[in-house]
Amino acid sequence: MRLKINGGISEYYAQTLCLLFFPGSKFSAKNEKHPDEPFAEITLTEDSENSIVTVYLSHLGKEATSTYAEPKSKYSSMERGANIACGKAFFEAGKSLRGISPQWGILTGIRPSKFIMDLMNLGNTRSQAVKILKEDFLVNPKKANIAADIACAEQHLIENMDKDSCSLYISIPFCPSRCHYCSFVSYSSPKLLSLIDDYLEKLCFDISETVDMINALGLKLSTIYIGGGTPTTLSEKQLNKLFSTILQKIDVTEIDEFTLEAGRPDTITPAKLAEAKNAGVTRVSINTQTFNDEVLEMIGRKHTSKDFYNAFEIARNSGIPNINTDLIAGLPGEGFQSFSYSIDKLIKLRPENITIHTLCIKNAADFSKIKSEIYKKNVRDVTKCVDYSQIAAKNAGYLPYYIYRQKNSVGNLENVGFALPGTIGKYNIYMMDEIQSIFSVGAGAVSKLVSSDKSKIQRIFEYKYPYEYLSDTEGQKRAEKRATIEKFYSEIRGT
Ligand code: SF4
Secondary structure: OEEEEEOOOOHHHHHHHHHHHOOOOOOOOOOOOOOOOOEEEEEEEEOOOEEEEEEEEEEOOEEEEEEEEEEHHHOOOHHHHHHHHHHHHHHHHHHHHHOOOOOOOOOOOOOHHHHHHHHHHOOOOHHHHHHHHHHHHOOOHHHHHHHHHHHHHHHHHHHOOOOOEEEEEEEEOEOOOOOOOOOOOOEOOHHHHOOHHHHHHHHHHHHHHHHHHHHHOOOEEEEEEEEEOOHHHOOHHHHHHHHHHHHHHOOHHHOOEEEEEEEOHHHOOHHHHHHHHHOOOOEEEEOOEOOOHHHHHHOOOOOOHHHHHHHHHHHHHHOOOEEEEEEEEOOOOOOHHHHHHHHHHHHHHOOOEEEEEEOOOOOOOHHHHHHHHHHOOOHHHHHHHHHHHHHHHHHOOOEEEEEEEOOOOHHHOEEEEEEOOOOOOHHHHHHHHOOOEEEEEOOOOEEEEEOOOOOOEEEEEOOOOHHHHHHOOOOHHHHHHHHHHHHHHHHHHOO
């Protein structure tokens, strides 16, 4: 796609608007109109009272133009008014040219529930905040309302959170094989899987050190999350080693939530989940993404829906009280009929938590080569799938409790977590809303340090790949991390 900007609109923001109407586009360095490519020209002018933006779009011989003016007095900054005018003009031109109305309007770059919470913290009521989303950001009323429902659920949890609490994230970046839509850095070949024992040795040392540091800082662990990859790629013996380290260092009876993101049904056995239950795990993810076996094969999942049913039963029989299951809307080969079948089947199983993702293919995924083909599928069909999931979950007694959007997902649609009453996955909210420190260990993990008044946030990145993590035999990164954490807490506490 070619994009030309005249005036002070940021290129990043303009590209985000382009992707709403031309999903999967890559941007050419040349910014002149070309007959074979979508073209957008954005022109910002100002008079004494207004920011005025004209958007011209062309594609396959069709053209559309729209102009919008926003009063400067309405916004706290010129940039904000100009961006709103640009978004609205783009929305009208895009709708006219492509015949689609993005469900989230021009709301980009911020989590919808956080935006609602911020508006409410500024003194707006819930209905005023919903009105701003609908009128200023052209958000579909259904989406504005689900964002408000989630903001209220999150607010309740945040208000009841201990201000000295924190969480521990443990990264297991290994999978039994690679799914075609996945961009996550995860080792899956036999040679790389043979690194697990060494990785675990180092990881257990890091867990012990990190818990000692948390205690020394006077913080209280509220949740533990073992994520991946697929943590149940570990053998029963390896899981036993991991859990033993955790139990030696942490009184898990004092923890609010302890999640094992098992994930792939083809790695789950009764013995592994018995280890988890004995270690105090309270929440486990058993994911299938779809109940359609042909689609499972197409996306490279290496398990069938029958394997999922078996794994779900193992999880139920293990006594772990909270099961989460993920589905994805927009998978290749899956239309509304197949997706709604998956939702209906899943709801019948009554997992405590259900997470519905919208397909988002990033550059590192195998599917990135055929991304534009996949994304060409009917956005209206995917929108219908996401709408159906929200209605079906609500009718079955599930409440939406967290939401996030990824740039460049199909239809720019959202990912939503649902929970039966009293079962929300707390870690997800703590991590997403950046309201408590998350101490993370292992390759690819990112720690987030958050001051108790939330005014200061600092991220610490671990080595991305397990081989880098293992090659730091001197513990250089560990020492740097410790120093960063101590400095952060010393500064915010004025000690
Ligand atoms: S199991 Fe999950 S993390 Fe592993 S390759 Fe598949 S999608 Fe990626």
